[in-house]
Amino acid sequence: MRVRITFAKDGALRYIGHLDLQHLWEWTLRRAGQALIYSQGFHPSPKIQIAAALPLGFSGQAEVVDVWLEADAAHLPSPDSLQSAAPPGLTVLAVEAVDERGPALQTRVEAAEYLVTLLEPVEASDLEERIAAVLAAESLPRERRGKPYDLRALIEMLETGTGTVPSAKHIRMRLAAREGATGRPEELLDVLGIPLEMVRVARTHLIFRKR
């Protein structure tokens, strides 16, 4: 059975990278007593697909992973059984069985929303001005790993506040996350003149394309 797990990743796990997270799920599932389905080939590995890599240091509030288990749909693991086998920092939010033949999760991610918390206060009006300037720009040409791209085209939303509460200590952003067109919060923060070590970043949502 293919099982989709929605989870939060925080605390010490913010410093755990994508490949390590893969292993972490492997061990967590085994501790929960689940037998994993392996890929074929000379080096079989468990079938685990994480929707989108989360940059080191970011927390995730609603990350998604698909795992393939030997058990059938009548034996869907409960969120509690997975939670008790999970390391500190990993919170299981939802578990559902999904169509075995559905497309890979990675190909369905369209955008991601982030909430940035400033660790030290900045002048509210100054921040608003910088955000307005970014939104007003026709294009924001940037270069990453030697490849030029337009960051402006990847910004779908950018504002101060938490989404529910106005706050000069928070910035919300929604950035495109399609294959070959992924907006990075750290790049946008750089344009806003905010160094990464002055903030805490949480990915609050992943937005998936309807099939």
Next chain:
Amino acid sequence: MLSPSEIDARLERILLKVQKPGRYVGGEFNSVVKDWDSVKARVAFIFPDIYDIGVSNLGLQILYDLVNQRPDALAERAYSPWIDMEEQMRISGIPLYSLESKHALADFDVLGFSIPYETLYTNVLNALALAGIPLRSLDRSEIHPLVIAGGHACFNPEPMHAFMDAFVIGEGEEVIGEIIEAVKQEKRKSKNRGGLLRSLAEISGVYVPRFYDVTYLDDGTVEAITPNVSEAPQTILKRMLAQLPPPPTKFLVPNIDIVHNRVAVEVMRGCTRGCRFCQAGMITRPVRERGVDEVVAAAEAAIQSTGVEELALLSLSSSDYTPVLDLVTAIGEKFAGRHLTVSLPSLRIDTVSVALMEKLKERRSGGFTLAPEAASERMRRIINKYIPDEQILSTVREIYSRGWPTIKLYFMIGHPSETLEDVQAIVDLCKRVLAEGRRALGGRARVHAGVSTFIPKPHTPFQWVAVDTPQQIRLKQDLLKRELRDRNIKLSWTEPDDTLLEAWLSRGDRRLAEVLFTAWQKGAKFDAWGDQMRFGAWQEAFADRDLDPAFYTHRPRRPDEIFPWEHISDAVRKNYLFADYQKSLAGEIQQDCRQNCHACGILPAFATERREHPGLYWKCPEVKSPQRAKVHK
């Protein structure tokens, strides 16, 4: 000192600037975070190398588990930060802290260092400095944590004597509890460091170096080692558990990729082979085995509690574990189809080993490791690891023909009385092994030859002999490099500088403490990491302290010489070792002692323990008392 929340806040600002920040945040499954104020004694265990290497250390896992089982104590962990992290910590003023609660190490009652090998010494000094704790025992008082160390390297504690308040000699499972009791006592009453150290000196297996005076003869060798307080015994006999306690099963599961992410079950402690170069084989006597049922149950519990799919069955010599075949069969049946990788290290060179490995491995990828240690029959007699050439060849024939494409062969150069002919024998043997591989597998067959350099270690029959000079080592290595040029043979070796450093540190006396300190001041650390080792700093340190390094390494020791480690006893008698050394010179083999006791000294030293545990699992043979033996003659 900074509070845990201050440390946390500062860490957040630096962690993204370093490689692998997951090393520095803890949060592993099965790690234990207790309420700091709920316990009376707080212990930090420190492995003085990076997280990736330290976290899987079995010794520390055992002690961590044992201390955390106590309601009155907690154990947390720390490792050496890598160079980049150390720099960031210094810039931000972050002291070395524990991964569990982020307390500064200075806040603990006890700091326990695990020192399995000597090249960690400078990292111990560095860790104390990063913790903001005075390096020297004499500069510390009751306001500082008690600083102790244990592990195999501590069987010659003298080079580190100035920096440790106490050493644990031998097995730590029981003595750690006795140390915690003593620390609790001290906190209740005297609050006096001297008083605590005196009570520690009374605990069997604990060595408090400040309570001993060492005098030297004109030639620089030790004249006498004398206790200077009544609590200190003349000889510190190692601790030894008559029966192995239940093995730990709640292994820490690191969140990052590390060297050995596996669970380990120790199936046996000690070794009866008596290889003369092997320190572990001498200092871990007697052999004590665990039962198959206990090992299988522990393996299952460990796999269940970690989810890890790699199991190591540890011992110094797997083939000598009495029910090894039963164990392998039981493990195979229990875990069939569960994607479990099992390793069974240190197998004897015979075809039985090949059959054992075949039962464990579904695939033949990777290599099959054999350790002849010497390539000529003459030399294998000298080191007491006698195996006929033909047995080696028939074993490799079997390995290749069963489909393993690579055989790793471990050798040492620098054995006593070795000539270039013995080194040439390594070349010849590698080529003969590869020829067997070609016959079975054609061009796919490979040989990896790992050739390290012998260091005569304390408490072994070879403790009297000299280490090869760098010139001798280079000559032998050049021969190997020249003669083993074959695209299917891979040669690896130990750099002579690394060998010399390890030899000084393992054979040194108290005067080496100043050399160590000076070398550390000059920047020596991570000496076990080839690319970090600063040989120049060490040479300068010896010169600054007016000591000749060759005194420690390139000098055969007098038969009557008092060794710097003379007061540390592993229960194997010195005259037994000397007699065995003489046998070696005559090319005589000492048989495995499971059938016949060679009277090494273990049984009389632990006579009480033996009486209380005459059972199955302690593998010394029954010894008749001398009188009864006479009657039978």
